[in-house]
Each structure stands twice: as C-alpha cells, then as structure tokens.
Amino acid sequence: MAYSAKLRVWRGDATSGELQDFEVEAEEGEVVLDLIHRLQATQTPDLAVRWNCKAGKCGSCSAEVNGRPRLLCMTRMSIFGEDEVITVTPMRAFPVIRDLVPDVSYNYEKAREIPSFTPPEGLEPGEYRMQQVDVERSQEFRKCIECFLCQDTCHVIRDHEENKESFAGPRFLMRVAELEMHPLDVADRVGDAQDVHGLGYCNITKCCTEVCPEGIRITDNALIPMKERVADRRYDPIVWLGNKIFKRNGA
C-alpha cells in the first residue's frame, strides 16, 4: 500500500524562493497534509505550514495543490497517480511569509469594515423568535470556515493587488449578504455592498463557489441576490427619488 510519493514544495520567504523536489512515503488513506508533516518529521524540520484541526473545520491549511486552491487536510493522496508529481504552493493572492504560509491579514482588515449585526432596539436576549426557514439562508453562509480559498481564487484580487483597497472579496461580500438576510438585522446594507465593499467588481464567474470546501453556493445564493437588491434599489424610480430627496444621514 505504502509508496514513495513525489512532492514539489515551494520554499522561501518574501524575498525569494523556489520549488524543491522531495520523495516521501505515503500510506493508505493519507492526505497531502500528512505528507507535509512527514517531511517535517524526517527531512525538513523547519518547513513552514499553517494548520490546526486537520479535520476540515478550521480552515487554516489553505494552499494550492497543482495550482488549485485546496485545504491540505482534505486533499486525499488517492486522487493523484502514484507517479504524479504533486506541486504544493502557498495561496497566491496573499504575500508569502515563509514556505506555505501566507500573510492573510487583508481578510481581517476587510472583516472590520463591515458594520456588525444590528438587532432591533429594545429586543432583549431570550426574546428572539425566528423561523427555521428564515434563518437557513444566512446559516448557509455561516458555514464559512474562513479558509480564504475563495478570496485566493477570485481574479479580482488574484492578479490585481490594486483592487484590494476597494474590494472585500467573496468571503466578505457573502458576510454582507448574510447580515442582510438575517431575519432580525435592521441595518441597511445594500448601498454599501456596492459603494464600499466593491460588489460591482464581481462578474459572477463562480470561481469562488467552485473552490469552497464547505460547498457554499457563494455566487448563486449570496452574490447574485445582493446584486439584484442593488439593482432594484438603484433602478426603482421611487427609491431613487427618495434617496435623492432624503439623502440618508451620513451615507
């Protein structure tokens, strides 16, 4: 069962780096992260990789395997041929720190730019009543484990560093949608989605949905409905007029 697998791993830091070839034992049922760990234990004790739960629940071990954004702990070796060279590189959309570990602070900055959950005034803890069907839409988005693979793959930022300033990325546009669809959130989030968080940059190529390890339908269920709400608002003459006349405070 065990065989010698061929791994090509990117090693380096912010200044320089290169792909290095390794041969490492693979056992039955293993995932790519197991092999990286075996490399650390036997050949490269200082190989840097970020990981935590090793069960697909925390979203720490995001990287690219043969160019595709994946969780290393959920990528089975059995999907590759035994002779195949498996290339492991850090997520490309973020600056590298060392080896497979990138600097993902961009995401935490974007998270802070989204106004938090805003319940109706006077609603006390314990009084919240919501129907299951109504919470399910937002619950889907709350399955997000913040692995940032969707951010990594999104072409708006993957090859355009300059867009990061004005684009929150699929993860955080989905957060806006989640709050917008929360049955008890009273904040108005539609205008900001477009103007502050950069929803307009998204041209619904669905790359984010394809890489999501949680199977969240980011494009269909979060981004497109948000775009529709923006469109309704912008092109509804009455809303448009209302906005003109009453120019929302502080907006």
Next chain:
Amino acid sequence: MTEVERHNYDVVVIGAGGAGLRAVIEARQRGLSVAVVCKSLFGKAHTVMAEGGCAASMGNANSHDNWQVHFRDTMRGGKFLNNWRMAELHAKEAPDRVWELESYGALFDRTDDGRISQRNFGGHTYPRLAHVGDRTGLELIRTMQQKIVSLQQEDYQHYGDYEAKLRVFAECTVTELLKEDGRIAGAFGYWRESGRFVLFETPAVVLATGGIGKSFKVTSNSWEYTGDGHALALRAGAGLINMEFVQFHPTGMVWPPSVKGILVTEGVRGDGGVLKNAEGERFMFRYIPDVFKGQYADSEEEADRWYSDQEGNRRTPDLLPRDEVARAINTEVKEGRASPHGGMFLDIASRLPTEEIRKRLPSMYHQFRELADVDITAESMEVGPTCHYVMGGIEVDPDTAAATVPGIFAAGECSGGMHGSNRLGGNSLSDLLVFGRRAGLGAAEYVESLGARPSVSDADITAAAKQALAPFDGPDDGAIEENPYTLHTELQQTMNQLVGIIRTSDEITKALDKLAEIRSRIRGVTVEGHRQYNPGWHLAVDLRNMLLVSECVARAALRRTESRGGHTRDDYPQLDAQWRNRLLVCAATDEQPVPGVGVEAKEQLPIRGDLLELFELSELEKYYTEDELAAHPERTA
C-alpha cells in the same frame, strides 16, 4: 539587553477559544484595555471544532427542564466529584449566556415556535443542547469573533483606531508568566511568524488555553492542545486539580490510519444512531452500571420509543455518559467482537432517512465521505475511543475564576473542577461562556482594586528569552542531540499505551519511568533553521509543557486508587466513597524549566444543604459516605 517588543494592557487573555473570547468581551465592556493572544489565526481556536452543541436548560424542547435538572445531570456525569458551586453557577447562568449570543448575531437552529432548538446528548435528562447542525463550535467562535470586531468598531468611532483598546495578537505564543512579589506582572512570548519576542506588561492574565490532548497518540484534539496554560500556571505557582481525569470520547474515527481519532459527534447518537458490535448486537444494554440502573431503558423497544416519547420511556444506554460508553467499547473490542478496523459500528443509516441525516449531520456526512470513502446514509461508521478532553486543570475560585496566584485567572478547558471526574457532552461550550465571562469580570475587578501595578524585571525577561532560544543552541553538557518530533511521538505513545482508558499501577509506573527518561533527553532537543515560522522550534518549546502535564496526569493517576469517571484502574475497579470528596492537587516542586511535580490530597468544601437536597437519598448513598449524609432531610426526618 534582550530585544523585545513591549505592550501594556489592563488584562491579557491567553487563548482565543470560546472561554478566552468571552473573557475579552466582558473585560472590554467593563472599560479596560485588553489584549488577546493566540497561537493560531484569530477564529481558528480549537472551539471551532465543537460539533454537537451547547448545554443550557432553556426548556425550549421540553418545558420540564430547568437549572436544577441540569445541575443534577452534571453532578451525576462527574460522579459527584465536581466543584458543586461551579456546577451550580454553570447550570443557572448557561441559558442567559446562550441567549446573549443571539444578540451578538448567532443563528442557532430553531424550534417550530421560533425559539432555539435543543438536542439530546449523553447524560442529559432532556433535549438541552443549543446547536447549529453539527457545527456549533464554529457558530460560537465566529459569533464572538464578530462581537469583538464590533467592539473594535466602537473604539474606532471613539478613538479613530480599531485597536485602541482591544487588540488580537494572533500566531503569538506565550512561554512564560512573569511575577513581582508573588503577583502577576506580565507575560512573555514570541511571534510565530518572525520569532521575535513580545512582552505584555499587565497585572492580570486570563488563561484560556484549552486542553492537553496532544500528549496522546489517538486524539480528537488539534496541535494547539499542548497544555500550555496548565504548565504556565503550574510554573507560576498555581495548583492543578483532577489531572488524573482524562475523557476518552467513545466515538472517534478508526480508519484510515491518518484520521484515527478524529471525532464523530455524540449528536449521531442523540439523533437516533446506535452502537453495534461485529455480531450486530446493540451491546450497550449489557453495560448499564449499577449507579445508573433504573435511569436507562433496558430493552431496544423502550429505547426506540424514547426518542419520540420521553415522559413514558427511559433513554437509550447508547447515551450513557462518555466514560461508560468508552469502557464498554473497549471491553467489546478486547473480547473479540470488533469491527474490521478494530472499533464498533455506529449505525445511523438504518435509523433516519438519507435527507434527514444530511441535514442534521452535514459535517459527519462530509467528513466520512471525504476522508474514509464511507457514505453514512448508506453504511455504518466504524468508531472507537479517542482522547478528547481533560477534566483536570487550574484550581480556581468558582465565582471569580481566580487561581491561587494573584493576577492569574483561568476559564474553559484549562481550568479544573466544574466537570468533576467526567464531563457531559455539551457542557464544555456552556462552561466556556459562563466562566469565560466570570473570568473577564474577575480580572477586571482585580485590576480595578489594585494600587500600584507590579513591574517586570529585566532579569526575568532575559531568562525567559534564554529559555525560549535554548533549542537552537543544543545541549551544553555534551548530551546527545534530540529531534523534537521523535520525542513527541515517544511521549504520545507512552501516554496512550500506559496512562490511557484503562490503567494499572504497573503500567503507570512504567510510564513515569519513560517520562523521566524523556525528561533527561529533552535538554538535548536541538532544532535547525532560524526563528522565522519554524515549526521544529515551536514543537520544541511546546514539548516541555506536554511533558509537564503528562507527569501530572500520571502521578495523580497513580495516587487515586479507585475508578471514577475518566480514571479507570483495573487494579481498583470500584468507586470508593472515601475518595469522592478528595482532590489531588499537583504543584511544582522546584524552579526548573520543566519543574518536578508533587501531588497532595485535599478535601473539597462540603456541598451546600439545599443542593444536596436536590437528590434523593437512595442515589446519594451510591456515592457518599454515611457521615456525609447524616444531615440529609430524608435521614433527619
């Protein structure tokens, strides 16, 4: 002088899991400046893995539930060794803590009338666990993470800086607590990314570092679980209690080898799944222990009826407390009725429709499909015990979460007492919320009451830095160079094999010999490379803590000559009433980097009369000594 980045905070919370985050929220809301330090990225702490739910007697699914019932269940689960005051506070406050999360934005699954849905779990009389499918921990951590962001947004409004009063130090490891005149003065650590040193000058630290599972080979725990908080507290002079009690969860994955130990939530059984041996027998009916006789169904028919009618029937023994189920599985395997990969079968496929399984247990469905090529809607899972939770931890004052060293507070899995000898499923998440909040409050009050703040000495900083860097230099006395990965593996094997589910005096003694050998070799640990994001170095530093807590577990396990909860002695198989009220306290005996460990026995305060009276005498007689029960009203009447 050592080069070190300095920060000054009123309170420093070490750990960003459920307990730490709740403490941060409380301390910040009291107006203090707060830092939260964690080894992994923000939002990735171990709590994120919790699946089944958070126990709170809201009474949404069954209106008979209330804090007294929850309190009783908790004490029974812990075999009456629990700190009763903690169990009382926990049962009383858990509902408010859960409702509070909704006001931060949490979206739990709902009942038909729109309230929070509650599910069944082992040892809980009524459906009691607030949950979101089988990803409750993720909801908890994300909700509190987002609450912290909202507090930072408020600070931004006020001060023009998100981090003016509350900052997250992610991927930063604390290696030392520093004191002046016996009180906490600061915490010292390093950035994992750069290897550079950080000093937090602070009069109060809240330890919320979680558990110790990485000292065992088969475990559901992540790499963070190296017992750092336990070790930091011990080295700073605090005591650890109940370290002999380690929970082995009955259902971890057993195959393939690379996922061995990964958790299969108890929610599977709560929602109708049953355990079967290789002969297809639902064997748990044969394992109802005397203390629980009469409380569990004794036929499959009654057990199956219980899911829909809980008033007229007793619960299935598949949902006995975890220690009981884990031991039963262990016995079945030993007696030759194991599944092909050495576990038991857990069957949900024949018990619920496919759609229902995928809806209620999406992560389990995903986990087995992706990692084991098993479709749980069509076939049984194979499961076996896995090291899951440590009941033992830092001894604290129940109301304020203060440890015995002034300035140290502790909450969550790294604290001890609340769960006694065995924790009920779902009682950890609620514990994090209740005592995380209390620790934040306790720390805030302590800081507010202080006059002059203790200060950190330069000598202590230099010593802490030297200690952290030692693995780069290798041994200075000609000892053999050791690889940290190898030593870690040996440590895990020792604990797994010799201080695991079933223990004997001989085996524990052997384990202690092996730990002594590892202790002598640990000085030789040498790492390659430089300080920037170097996992070999990180492990070398964590290894000392793992060794220290392993010694505590083994020494306490040797002393306790009875079987209770998460401590089973083959040579002392019975519960012993003389031991019920006795706690074993581990303390450091010297100032070495990995200090020696001493164990002292100590009596707990007797339980308050009104709490004792919540139990019938006939039940108490199974646990308490005659003297202890003399004042019970059924006796005096």
